[in-house]
Amino acid sequence: MMRLLVVAIIAGLLFENTYGVDSAASSEKQKDKNELENSRGSSSKKPKDNKGSKEQDSSESSSKEEKNERKKQDSSESSSKEEEDGNRKPCFYPINIRCWTEWFDRDDPSASGDWETLCRLRKENPGKICPRPAAIEAKTLSGLTVAAAGDVIYKNDITSGFICRNKDQIKKKKCNDYRVRFSCYPPFCDRGVCWTSWFNRDNPGATGDWEVLSELKKQYKICDNPLYVDAVTTDTMTPAIYTGETFYMYNPTDGFVCRNKDQTTGKCRDYKIRFGCPCNN
Template identity: 60%
Template sequence: MIKLLSLTIAAALFIDAVEPALNGSPCDYLPEIVGWTQWFDRDNPSGTGDWENLSSLRTEYPGKICPNPVGIEARTLSGLSVAEAGEKIFRSDTTSGFICRNEDQPDNNCYDYQVRFSCPPTSCTGNLCWTTYFNRDSPSGTGDWEGLNDLRKENPGKICDNPLYIHAVTTDTMTPAINTGQKFLIYNPTQGFVCRNEDQTSSSCTNYKVRFVCPCS
């Protein structure tokens, strides 16, 4: 009985020891993990508005934006989020880019914005570690909501202050989210992951789980 217990403990210790190796380094998952591009600012609102449209950004910054971004974020040059700025935005999506029209504002003048996109990183350096996988929701309601704020509340101390990348996979087959063909409302390391059922063409969202890349402590 003692021998059997010892073998069980040894096996458990062995599993714990090899699990990080089986997971691999975050840098081994470059096509699957998602981070941010640099910030881009190609226009100012001195004309009809601030036009940070994706096609023009690709022309002015060749090779800097991935073919199929999964998220977009905009902020003013002074650092205000779109919500904090309180302006009416004409367009903000991963196919068109970001457009604020002066004519839509009460004072006929937009802030000057800069934008960035969620993309798989092209390089990976540093001492990086995975968090565990988190799965706080299922798509039985409006979708699968794995928002970072909610994940922090439900898993205190488990996610670093400034995650560098995010990795989402299906819970059943571990298929990377970017390979499923589904559309995502949010997929970036500062907001988390959201798949809405209403955005899918043929079915509801798959159930996903997420993990983050953080500097190793």
């Protein structure tokens, strides 16, 4: 009996040692497994890592700063370009101030006529005629105006130049030999200008207002070869070209003439003129 009891006790101990340890180990393993699963589950529910979020925020902020910097740079470049373009703009001059080119005489009327065309004159005299002349003047080599010479003129404008054709003249006479020049706005022929005082030697009481350079030189000291002429009304200082009146003469070589008979009102306004001379004179 005692022997059987001892055997049962020993068997019980062996069973406990064998299966009890395995059970505990299994329990431990299950516990570890549960903790691992809980850890995984909680990890999946966690928000993004703060460090990663900060890095992303920093990256977005940096990107915004770069964009703002680019905008500032573009704006600065645009302003610089506008300023540069602004600096390149030509100076503005009153349109009533004009100068004249030198005289040109490229042809004579021996063949079909006298052809002082603008395109030919430009080719033969590069840089001496402004891109957009304001006026053209033609005179015979002896100094007569077109009206005084009495020829029939085919062309006389700032687009074509001057053309006198022999076939257009009466009684089969030839054209006179002409020379031409063009009026330009500064700064095309700006060589440093010094202005004279204003002169008013005449009034429009008789035939008109005759402010002729040759007559003015008899009374006042004026340079030999004025570059510019400027005419304004004596009462309001209105530039002559804004009055709407027609002028018989208006150039720095001859001066200024307004004839009463050329006006729709029958009478010119009273003008005064001045001349622009080279400053070295």
